[in-house]
Amino acid sequence: MEIRSLLQYHQAYKNSVEDPEKFWGDLxxxxxxxQEPSKILDWDFKKPEVHWFSDxxxxxxxxxxxxxxxxxxxxxxxxxxxxxPGEAAQHISYQQLFDRVxxxxxxxxxxxxxxxxxxxxxxxxxxxxxxAVLACARIGAVHSVVFAGFSSTALADRINDAQCKMLITAxxxxxxxxxxxxxxxxxxxxxxxxxxxxxxVFQRTKQDVSMxxxxxxxxxxxIEQVDSHCPAxxxxxxxxxxxxxxSGSTGKPKGMVHTCGGYMVYTTFTFKTVFQYQPGDLYWCxxxxxxxxxxxxxxxxxxxxxxxxxxxxxxxxxPDMGRFWEVVEKHQVNIFYTAPxxxxxxxxxxLSFVNKYDLSSLKTLGTVGEPINEEAWNWYNQNIGKDxxxxxxxxxxxxxxxxxxxxxxxVTPLKPTYATLPLPGVRLVLMDESGSVIEDxxxxxxxxxxFPWPSMARTIYGNHTRYRETYFSAYEGYYFTGDGCKxxxxxxxxxxxxxxxxxxxxxxxxxTAEIESVIDEHEKVIETAVVGFPHxxxxxAIYAYAITREMVENEDQLRSEILSLVSExxxxxxxxxxxxxxxxxxxxxxxxIMRRILRKIASHEYEDLGDISTLLDPSIVEEIKKGxx
Ligand code: WTA
Numbered sequence: 001m002e003i004r005s006l007l008q009y010h011q012a013y014k015n016s017v018e019d020p021e022k023f024w025g026d027l028x029x030x031x032x033x034x035q036e037p038s039k040i041l042d043w044d045f046k047k048p049e050v051h052w053f054s055d056x057x058x059x060x061x062x063x064x065x066x067x068x069x070x071x072x073x074x075x076x077x078x079x080x081x082x083x084x085p086g087e088a089a090q091h092i093s094y095q096q097l098f099d100r101v102x103x104x105x106x107x108x109x110x111x112x113x114x115x116x117x118x119x120x121x122x123x124x125x126x127x128x129x130x131x132a133v134l135a136c137a138r139i140g141a142v143h144s145v146v147f148a149g150f151s152s153t154a155l156a157d158r159i160n161d162a163q164c165k166m167l168i169t170a171x172x173x174x175x176x177x178x179x180x181x182x183x184x185x186x187x188x189x190x191x192x193x194x195x196x197x198x199x200x201v202f203q204r205t206k207q208d209v210s211m212x213x214x215x216x217x218x219x220x221x222x223i224e225q226v227d228s229h230c231p232a233x234x235x236x237x238x239x240x241x242x243x244x245x246x247s248g249s250t251g252k253p254k255g256m257v258h259t260c261g262g263y264m265v266y267t268t269f270t271f272k273t274v275f276q277y278q279p280g281d282l283y284w285c286x287x288x289x290x291x292x293x294x295x296x297x298x299x300x301x302x303x304x305x306x307x308x309x310x311x312x313x314x315x316x317x318x319p320d321m322g323r324f325w326e327v328v329e330k331h332q333v334n335i336f337y338t339a340p341x342x343x344x345x346x347x348x349x350x351l352s353f354v355n356k357y358d359l360s361s362l363k364t365l366g367t368v369g370e371p372i373n374e375e376a377w378n379w380y381n382q383n384i385g386k387d388x389x390x391x392x393x394x395x396x397x398x399x400x401x402x403x404x405x406x407x408x409x410x411v412t413p414l415k416p417t418y419a420t421l422p423l424p425g426v427r428l429v430l431m432d433e434s435g436s437v438i439e440d441x442x443x444x445x446x447x448x449x450x451f452p453w454p455s456m457a458r459t460i461y462g463n464h465t466r467y468r469e470t471y472f473s474a475y476e477g478y479y480f481t482g483d484g485c486k487x488x489x490x491x492x493x494x495x496x497x498x499x500x501x502x503x504x505x506x507x508x509x510x511x512t513a514e515i516e517s518v519i520d521e522h523e524k525v526i527e528t529a530v531v532g533f534p535h536x537x538x539x540x541a542i543y544a545y546a547i548t549r550e551m552v553e554n555e556d557q558l559r560s561e562i563l564s565l566v567s568e569x570x571x572x573x574x575x576x577x578x579x580x581x582x583x584x585x586x587x588x589x590x591x592x593i594m595r596r597i598l599r600k601i602a603s604h605e606y607e608d609l610g611d612i613s614t615l616l617d618p619s620i621v622e623e624i625k626k627g628x629x
Contacts, residue, residue: 001027003273006411009421016424017451023425024052024454028265031304032067033058034234037261043452045479048472050452051238052262059232060241060264061138064303065098066232076308079282080127081327083174083314089331092127094306099228100131104219105138106226111198111217113166115140115233118243120164120196122146122155122186124173125313128202128219129289130299132168137241137260140233144243144255147290148173148180150571152188154253158245161255162461163195168219172205176318183209237261243461244292246398247511248470249482249501255461256398262454263296264304266402270423271301274392275335275364276409282361284310285337286324291508292398293368296455297337301402316342321349325357325384336384337366337394340376341506344537347379354383364409366392369507370539371495377416395419395495397481398509399471401455404428405493418494427451430487431475438487446499447485448478501595503532503540508573512595515542515576518569519562524548529585529593530576533602541577543602545585545624552581578602578629584620586612597621601628 003009016023021040028037037056043049068075073095080090092100113119119141123129129145136143144162146155159167169186172179183201187210190196201209202219211218235241241260245253277283283302287293289311302309310331316324324346328336346353365385372380372393381391391414394406404426405419406412412420422428430438430445438445456479460467474480484496498504501512512530519528526547535541544562552558559579566575586594597609606625612618 003408003411003424006413009408009411009424012424013422017427020425020451024265027269028053028056028261031058031264031268032062037237041452045452045472045477048468050456050458052452052454053237053265056237056261057234058237058261058264059138059140059235060260060300060304061101061134062232063264063268064134064300065094065101068094068306069098072306075306077303078127078130079308079310079331081310081312081314081331083176083318085319085323085326090127097131097134100127101134101138102230103223103226103228104128104131104135105230106228107200107222108135108139108141108166109230110222110226111166113139113141115235116240117141117166118144118162118164119166119168120144120146120155120159120162122148122167122169122182123202124148124170124175124182124204125288125311126170126202126204127311128170130311133289133295133299138230138232140235140239142240142242144245145290145295146245147288147571148182149290149573151568152185153569154571155186156189156192157252158255159189159193159196161245161252162243164193165195166198166200167193167196168200168202170202170204171209172207174205174313176315179205179207181207235260238458242295244295244398246292247502247509247514249511250513252514253511254463254466254470256457257459257461258401258455259458262456263401264300266453266455267296267301268304270403271297271307272305273408273423274394274403274406275337275366276411277302277305277307277335279306281334281363282308282310282331283335283337284312284327284331284333286312286316286342287337287339287368292401296402316346320353321346322353322356325354325359328359328362329357332361334361335364335366336362337368339369339507340367340372341370341538343367343372343376343380344539347376348537351383359384359386362389364392365389366394368394368396370504371497372417374416381416390414393417393419395493399457400453401457404449404453405495415490415492418488418492420492422493425451425453428493429478430485431478435475441487441491442489444484444486444496446474447481447483447495448475449481450478503530503542505532505540505542505573506538510542510574514570515544515566515574518566518574519544519546521569522558522562522565524550524552524558525562527585529595529598531595531599531602533578533599535577542574543598543629544576544579545582545598546579547584548581555581580624580627580629582620582624582627584617584623586621586624587616588614589616598624601625604628
């Protein structure tokens, strides 16, 4: 089904709501199944339980690879652009990708891995990362990709939570002018991970690494031991495809579980629809495969659609701020999908970095991960799109698996900063704080979803109770997104930001509780409260208030100790921009920290703090205001 006009969109939306089973059942026919599904949907948001295509059998890699060999064997599947512009790009055809995936899948099998086993992948943005992901899916193993910017502690926690039997990593990684010792970090993590039997190490930087005999295996040796014939494991539609961890408002990260059939159908449909991908187009999503955006819209969606997808190893600022635009010109990119944070950073650079390059190949632009402000939207539109490319502002989540609210390129009339309208099948509901549905337009509320969609996460790995409590208990019968949202007089949606204790920094989710518990581990700190405050590039930055055991003599010293602690425990992305040492925190009589007040102070908006009389000690607010950074 193709949506090429607003009328077709409205018709498709109507069909999807009136008869969801027919709508998704029809769409599922465009795929290769070992057994076509006869049951389309079973669901109950109270349990909550959702099954799509439950008696269908398939392997997603046959849809991403095998079926394209008939007419697209020589078409490029992946273009890989390395960190350093001096190094040659790679063009990998569908045939070559198929062979490399099958070969690596045989490596996994040779070491005893199979259906249902969890495999952790901690790799730089090299083609072998996509190959490792697909090889897991080929044999029915469940991949858990951990972003290569996470620290050893964060890696170990994720490996242990999923009880991974194998880790796939690299000797090191190149990011801009830096080289990162991935294997060293992995070794540190593995000291705490007894479930891991083997580590496959891809050689990227050729730096010295220590290899533990019996445990550690070189990628390039292993692939010599096997051939490239590997039949796909037949999977049930509801079998696990992958786990991907995301931060929550409390406690440890949540391993969101995605399953095979619904995820495939939804990511492929949304990829084709939102970007209006046409055969021959070159599509580039700048995300890292370590995040959901990379899973759904670098690997699975584009490959299942038979597209050519570009993978970029580097960063936007290396060797200079023109790097993205150089790559667009070099490879003649048609569709470009990035994060508002990157746009805001590039907007600050001189325009000559843009104007040096011919960007006329671009047809469609996209953004994801956080709200885009009007100034950045306009800059992107004028300087990159030359007022001639639709911008699709795509709202979705690790939990949703695929894009939920977005313009359809060239179809939906745009409104800057608005994610516009829900995609077919997505039933949005705004709730007020008391849990009543807000019906009208020109309103604001909490964004919920009232009906299942095929790519929704089915559970939190090993903790279904937490899944229910986090997403289905705030408003009974609804999935709660955690986001605030506005619906304007035209029925257009605009995401206003998180309403829970998750902070989106540079498009990455960070839980305040997770950062607080790390800072609390410092021997000099008694208690911490972490909030977000507006930042002109990162969208939000982190502000930490810490109560110390005694007067701090050297604040800078303590700050840098806290920063290293956060960096080592979670990763550099979680480092607070500001740390203020305070004598106490504003708490209610029941001991709850009033974060609303701390957020206002951190944003330097303390004229009107609202009612603070319910605080145990209202005078603490004055103390905190005096020391604000
Ligand atoms: C935020 C990323 C505004 C939102 C795909 C959501 C957005 C969280 C947008 C999920 C957007 C994502 N406009 N906010 N277009 N896209 N968000 O799990 O707060 O890394 O809940 O998934 O990012 O982040 P996640």
